[in-house]
Amino acid sequence: NAGVTQTPKFRVLKTGQSMTLLCAQDMNHEYMYWYRQDPGMGLRLIHYSVGEGTTAKGEVPDGYNVSRLKKQNFLLGLESAAPSQTSVYFCASTHRPHEGGREQFFGPGTRLTVL
Amino acid sequence: SQQGEEDPQALSIQEGENATMNCSYKTSINNLQWYRQNSGRGLVHLILIRSNEREKHSGRLRVTLDTSKKSSSLLITASRAADTASYFCATVGSNAGGTSYGKLTFGQGTILTVHP
Secondary structure, three states: OOOEEEEOOEEEEOOOOOEEEEEEEOOOOOEEEEEEEOOOOOEEEEEEEEEOOEEEEOOOOOOOEEEOOOOOEEEEEEOOOOHHHOEEEEEEEEOOOOOOOOOOEEOOOEEEEEO | OOOOEEEOOEEEEEOOOOEEEEEEOOOOEEEEEEEEEOOOOOEEEEEEEEOOOOEEEEOOEEEEEEOOOOEEEEEEOOOOHHHOEEEEEEEEEOOOOOOOOOOOEEOOOEEEEEEO
């Protein structure tokens, strides 16, 4: 199993450009998440999905859109990139959490620089 | 905003010594998890402790949870150079009215350096 994969690994954008980050998982997980990590900080949740066709906002959703058309894929879009969106983006997935909670499985990250 | 604080922000020790990292959080939780991140890599899950548990062990890892103080600690015993990484605590909130959907709220992390 590949686990959680992310493409691309690196990207440089100019302000105002758009792009889509792709996350794919082969573990048949229902739940998927997008986080961003800024220097010296922990991860912050951007958007998440609890199943195919559903998405919801996290802590820092502004400037991002997401789609979950297939269970195994979760796309993160930047319509008009801004320098403040320079960050490392991580995707994660998990099975539907039961009462005791479940661990999340993380992808390797996408390093995005917006000039 | 970040759920809590981690202490210390950086820790430097010699191989064989124990490393203790602390995490505090602000709101009621369902569970607390610890993750490890090697430089430039994704996060790897280490251990999960539920709100009704006080201590949990996994190999050289020991995690404690004190819900009255809203704090947790991670102890790594007999550290190795390969333990050098950033360590994050993350909480899943409790939600009496529904579900938190497993959303993680992370601390800022502790950078651990283990010298050979």
